[in-house]
Amino acid sequence: MSSAAAEPDFDVIVVGGGPAGSVTAYLLAQQGLSVVLIERGEAPGAKNLSGGVLYGRVLDEVFPGFAQSAPVERRITRHVTTFLTGDSSVSLDYAGGPLAEPVNAVTVLRARFDPWLAERAEEAGVFLMPGVRVDSLLREDTPAGPQVVGVRAGDDELRARVVVAADGVNSFLARSIGLRPQPPTHHLAVGVKAVVSLPRTVIEDRFAVSGDQGAAHAIVGDCTLGIGGGGFLYTNTESLSVGVVLRLDDLVKHGRTAAEVFEHYLSHPVLEPYLRGGEIVEYGSHLVAEGGLEMLGQIVTGGMVVVGEAAGLTINSGLTVRGMDLAIGSAVAAAKGIGEAIAAQDVTATGLAAYRRHLDESFVVKDLRTYARAPKFLERPRMYGAYGELAAGLFRDVFRLDGSPRKHLAAVARDSFRRSAVSVRDLVSDGWAGVRAL
Ligand SMILES: Cc1cc2nc3c(=O)[nH]c(=O)nc-3n(C[C@H](O)[C@H](O)[C@H](O)COP(=O)(O)OP(=O)(O)OC[C@H]3O[C@@H](n4cnc5c(N)ncnc54)[C@H](O)[C@@H]3O)c2cc1C
Known part of the structure; x- marks a missing residue:
């Protein structure tokens, strides 16, 4: 930690070009602040993986009518929940007009969706730095106490009034400053996902949808070989997003690998006909935060706030997996709080606490509270x-x-x-x- 004060290069440095980072950067630039968005991938979205159902209400508030201009795949008009055994299945299938409103839920492919969000931020004046990995935080002693004043990437240092850690579930930045301890393994899951390409008409016939309608299947039981978690199968325009999310502690307990469980899922007799003839065009694995409200710890310190999955914001209710809309909701709260703190010239932990107040008042924390018991409930092995x-x-x-x-x-x-x-x-x-x- 040094004590030399220097002029900031930007008002705000945002680290991470996922939904949380791009939307925070966009909203701050709209307030007239100078903002840099740093992303380690060659382009935003290059390193991101997600099941792909985006609950769009909050994004529609940021970009009204986004579903008409953003690269969304299909409107989810059918939700199917399935219990799977080794050779049979029991499903609850809800299809309905009320779901057809495009802002309710759409499928997205992150390699296309994240660049679109980052472009909106650039248009608003954000300086995008792709292909740069932030290695550490710059900290200084100030009269108000230790304060984050910027970031280090390789030999370069960048200084700002506020740093936003939007660096995802592993959030090295939040951990390096002691804001978030390493979560216990029962609060983490590993997700394995593939994108399987299929002709548009084949998808529409197999999933009983037409036009831009789509289906989201949530599956529990034999698809995870009895391991806590579940499978998903979502329709894109000309591909399917298919994957499993497996609770890390249970995966280890069962002595299985995630790849092994995923292979079993893909070849299950109930699932295979949906995928038949398709070609895997994308494959990846990623951690998912699963602890719900219990994972939301301290998210503000002097000169820095934490947003999105870096702050542990996900909800798995068994029927829906949500992370992207909560990431965007936290971005809205963070942009308000940071804007107020900078205007008041107080970016200490006290000034930035406005972010936490806005987050607590938003649907993000309200929904986390509603589902606070869900992680514990979903640990019951009978479910699987x-x-x-x-x-x-x-x-x-x-x-x-x-x-x-x-x-x-x-x-x-x-x-x-x-x-x-x-x-x-x-x-x-x-x-x-x-x-x-x-
Ligand atoms: C298999 C799977 C299925 C899922 N299904 C869904 C779903 O259907 N619906 C849903 O809403 N959510 C789903 N989620 C959760 C969702 O993907 C996350 O909640 C969401 O991506 C969080 O957004 P974020 O912006 O906070 O973080 P991320 O999207 O993870 O973005 C973080 C960004 O930070 C960058 N970064 C990290 N470290 C650095 C660094 N040091 N320097 C520079 N850049 C850095 C990364 O490259 C990345 O681009 C799923 C997750 C998985 C793994």
Whole structure:
């Protein structure tokens, strides 16, 4: 730490060109502040991976009508939730007009979507520096105490009034300054995803959608070989995004690798027909924050704030995985808070605390609170095996006529419970916990 004061090169340095970083940079530039956006990838999006369903309401507030101009793939008009066993599946399929509004949820491919966001920031006056990795923070002693005053990248130093850490789930910057401890493994998941190209008409036939409509499948059970987590299958215009998200502690406990589980998922007899004939054009693996509200720790220090997944902002409710909209929501709160702190000439932790207040008032923290019990609930192992078996057994007995006398539904259900590892007591206890958590 040095004590020499020097003029800042920019008002704000934003590190990370994902949704959190680009939107923060855009909104700050709109306030007339000088902003640099530093991204280690050759271009924004080059190093990013995401399942791909973006809940768009908050982005529409930043860029009204974004769904008409941004590179979005399809509007999600159908949500399918599936319990999978080794050879069968039970699904709940919701398709509906109310979902057709384009800002509700769309699929995006990050290699196209992130550059679009960064271009909007550049248009607003942000100076984009791609292909540069920030190595460390510059800190100085000031009369107000130790303060972040810039970043170091290789031999170069850049100084600013405020640094924004938008560097994703691993956030080296937040950890290097002690803002975030290494999360426990049950708060982290590993995501493996592939993009599988298929002709547009094939996708529309297989998923029963047309035009720019799309489907999002959330799958639990045998797709993860009983490991906590789930699978997803989303339609893009001429490709599918398919992947698994696996809780790290459970993956290790089962002695499996993520690649192994993903291979099993791709070849599952229920999934394979959707992918048949497709070609894998993109493949990657990435960590995902899964701890919900518990992962949101300290996000402000003197001269620096933390946004997006760097701040632990994701919600996995089992039915939906959300990170991008929360990242954008935190960007909106951060831009307001930083703007106010700079205007008041107080970028100490006290001045920048305005960001935390705006975040607490926003849908981001409200939704994290609503789903605060979800991570614990989703740790129950029955979710990933026994319930799928129970449901599949019940429906098999309802639909299979094998010559023996038929039984009423109540008796069929009783038989299914007798065969299952789930007791009625488990069902009531999990049902009650689920209703309160999800
Ligand atoms: C398999 C998978 C499926 C997912 N599915 C969904 C989904 O369907 N919907 C959803 O909303 N969310 C989903 N998520 C979560 C979502 O991807 C993240 O929450 C979101 O990307 C967070 O945005 P961000 O801007 O905070 O961080 P990121 O998008 O991770 O961006 C961080 C950026 O910082 C850059 N960076 C990192 N370190 C440095 C450095 N030292 N110097 C310079 N640049 C740096 C990186 O290259 C990157 O571009 C999924 C995640 C995974 C892994």
